[in-house]
Amino acid sequence: xxxxxxxxxxxxxxxxxxxxxxxxxxxxxxxxxxxxxxxxxxxxxxxxxxxxxxxxxxxxxxxxxxxxxxxxxxxxxxxxxxxxxxxxxxxxxxxxxxxxxxxxxxxxxxxxxxxxxxxxxxxxxxxxxxxxxxxxxxxxxxxxxxxxxxxxxxxxxxxxxxxxxxxx
Numbered sequence: 001x002x003x004x005x006x007x008x009x010x011x012x013x014x015x016x017x018x019x020x021x022x023x024x025x026x027x028x029x030x031x032x033x034x035x036x037x038x039x040x041x042x043x044x045x046x047x048x049x050x051x052x053x054x055x056x057x058x059x060x061x062x063x064x065x066x067x068x069x070x071x072x073x074x075x076x077x078x079x080x081x082x083x084x085x086x087x088x089x090x091x092x093x094x095x096x097x098x099x100x101x102x103x104x105x106x107x108x109x110x111x112x113x114x115x116x117x118x119x120x121x122x123x124x125x126x127x128x129x130x131x132x133x134x135x136x137x138x139x140x141x142x143x144x145x146x147x148x149x150x151x152x153x154x155x156x157x158x159x160x161x162x163x164x165x166x167x168x
Contacts, residue, residue: 007163008054011046014159015062018042023069036151037113037144039066043081044112045156047088048105049163059085080119084112109152110145117141 018038026035039062046055063078070077088108095104117140 007049008058010163011042011049011058011159012061014042015039015058015065019062019065019069034143034147036147037116038155039063039077040081040084040113040116041109041148041152041155042159043085044088044108044152045159047085047092047108047112048156049160056082056085076120076123079123080116083119084116087115088112105156106149106153109149109156113145113148114141117144 018041022038026038043059043062046058049055060078060082063081066077066081067074088111092104092108
């Protein structure tokens with residue numbers, strides 16, 4: 001029981017650190033469209049890490065914190081990131097996924113990023129916010145998916161190692 005509580009606290013601390021890094025360091029850098037979405041990478045890591053209780057709470061909290069710090073459309077990040085979390089969890093369950101499958105990790109990062117961009121586009125168009133929706137494009141979604149995959153795989157492997165998840 002102590003191991004589960006440590007894992008929950010570990011990922012909660014990582015959530016805060018990743019959001020602070022993303023909102024302060026990465027947003028002020030001049031990487032342009034080549035900026036990884038650390039928050040989404042952590043949410044996909046939570047999808048793959050199945051033994052922690054309250055995974056839904058952590059995923060919702062990550063989206064909510066992004067909403068608070070972005071001050072754009074309140075609830076937009078919460079809805080999209082939680083939907084990505086649920087879609088990947090259901091997809092993982094239907095595929096009888098084994099968490100140490102190395103093929104699934106980059107695939108989950110790539111598809112999760114594309115799904116998040118699609119949901120953002122639909123929600124922004126639903127809100128009739130064409131100004132923000134104009135910034136989203138298929139090209140940008142693919143750039144973001146590639147960057148999240150390249151940056152996300154080592155981050156998730158490191159988080160799994162720090163959390164003590166064995167490779168079987």
